Amino acid sequence: MKRNRCLNCGRVILRLLDFGTNRDLSVNTDYCRHCLHRGQMKDLKTYKSRAVLHG
Numbered sequence: 001m002k003r004n005r006c007l008n009c010g011r012v013i014l015r016l017l018d019f020g021t022n023r024d025l026s027v028n029t030d031y032c033r034h035c036l037h038r039g040q041m042k043d044l045k046t047y048k049s050r051a052v053l054h055g
């Protein structure tokens with residue numbers, strides 16, 4: 001089975017409910033619901049995504 005990870009925070013997403021949502025409330029499998037809610041990215045600066053990208 002393929003594992004889904006949030007592209008922003010790297011969190012492993014196990015349940016459909018934990019995926020982010022687009023503006024039309026469809027599921028966005030690229031991000032978790034903590035980072036993408038209704039098409040809006042949240043708290044980008046608080047996550048260590050930069051460190052991950054450069055590592």
Ligand SMILES: [Zn+2]
Nearest residue numbers: 006009032035
């Ligand atoms: Zn996330």
